[in-house]
Amino acid sequence: MTAASIVDPMFISGASVWPLVEGGKGVAASNGTSAGAWAAAGGVGTISGVNADLIDDNGEYVPLIYKGRDRKARHEELVEYSTKGAISQARIAHELRQGEGRIHLNVLWEMGGCERVLTGVLEGAKGLIHGVTCGAGMPYRLAEICARHEVHYYPIISSARAFRALWKRTYHKFGDWLGAVVYEDPWRAGGHNGLSNAESPDQPENPFPRVLELRKMMREMGLDQIPIVMAGGVWHLKEWMNWIGNKELGPIAFQFGTRPLLTQESPIPQAWKERLLGVAPGEVALHQFSPTGFYSSAVRNSFLNELYERSERQVAYSDDPSDADGRTVFLPYGRSNHGVYLTPADHARATAWMVEGFTQPMRTPDGTLIFVAPDRARQIRRDQADCMGCLSHCRFSAWKDRDNYATGHQPDPRSFCIQKTLQDIAHGRGDPIDNQLMFSGHNAYRFGQDPFYKGGFIPTVKQLVQRILTGE
Structure with missing residues (x-):
């Protein structure tokens, strides 16, 4: 020394x-x-x-x-x-x-x-x-x-x-x-x-x-x-x-x-x-929203809170009525006569969310629906379409950087475009700082x-x- x-x-x-x-x-x-x-x-x-x-x-x-x-x-x-x-x-x-x-x-x-x-x-x-x-x-x-x-x-x-x-x-x-x-x-x-x-x-x-x-x-x-x-x-x-x-x-x-x-x-x-x-x-x-599939640590701000809330408004569904799973109540959405079947309890929850303005159901790769506002659904789809392949495998957009350039899984609307938010926060552009992913170690306090x-x-x-x- x-x-x-x-x-x-x-x-x-x-x-x-x-x-x-x-x-x-x-x-x-x-x-x-x-x-x-x-x-x-x-x-x-x-x-x-x-x-x-x-x-x-x-x-x-x-x-x-x-x-x-x-x-x-x-x-x-x-x-x-x-x-x-x-x-x-x-x-x-x-x-x-x-x-x-x-x-x-x-x-x-x-x-x-x-x-x-x-x-x-x-x-x-x-x-x-x-x-x-x-x-x-x-x-x-x-x-x-x-x-x-x-x-x-x-x-x-x-x-x-x-x-x-x-x-x-x-x-x-x-x-x-x-x-x-x-x-x-x-x-x-x-x-x-x-x-x-x-x-x-x-x-x-x-x-x-x-x-x-x-x-x-x-x-x-x-x-x-x-x-x-x-x-x-x-x-x-x-x-x-x-x-x-x-x-x-x-x-x-x-x-x-x-x-x-x-x-x-x-x-x-x-x-x-x-x-x-x-x-x-x-x-x-310490959360698991990253499109990489890994856990990651970031400041719990408005950006992360919206992701937590998005996943909390989530129910399992069936495309056909299922007595075994108790999914017998029809929830119409999208095209005419189109919809899914939920349990009575989940149907009540979904109805309440839609009354609050979260009127757009979005399917996840896990056989569930999340409920978001229409403008959020449009943003999610736009970000998925704008994918630039920043990851080898992306669960948000279902991109893969080799073979046929697709993971074979459905894009996951519970995640986000990590390239977009990290570029925006690093360069001080886009949404305010509280509405961006802010990586940090747990000792930042x-x-x-x-x-x-x-x-x-x-x-x-x-x-x-x-x-x-x-x-x-």
């Missing part, structure tokens, strides 16, 4: 740096400017490679205006733009880091065209990116792609079992390029979370035994000195003193996703930054309690890193 810091430097992606990693936050929420500043402060800066903004040679943002008339054409435009965008952000980060720190690229395995984007960026930004973090799925081919381009890879997992599967299947062939394993707490991290079907979203588990289990498994694989990056729920390093230097856990680094949002270099709009300062305890919700942010103070990245190194 040095006199100036509560932690010592660590060898990450080929250099000795502070074991502080900037989390890569989705669409335009961490970019070359924030990553370059984090690296310049001596840590590991992370560019989001998820539909990154394209910056031209004059430093101007070039928005993507779709010309394609169908999803496949728009998907191709998005892949091309995303590749060029991430390369432009890598160049910015490289210039700003001034030879300090490391630069990583973050991608989501379940984003549309992930392998193509990742390969294109590593080829186009050769020598500018030192590592790749990847989660949201099981990125079996991550190790092979990174090894081929001679950059380190950092799988994001939420259980030892997940890493075992990755290692046994492919990673053991490319062990020399494994930079670290990122353990992301599925109950506390922001954005998409890796909860398994065996885990309850309402019963958070202590991360220490889960990470210790991961370390024991890594030792069996000969990975004793490969760092584990703790992500999700990290605020003050002084709260992790039993982790730092712990011989059982081995080398530990820490990832910060939410705190870097509130910095001067953070690219998110001022309104978003101001909203973070007022997040209340318990206001971040601490902005309002931490004296560092007193009076609405927003630090530079350098000031934040220096503050974190003190233990605060």
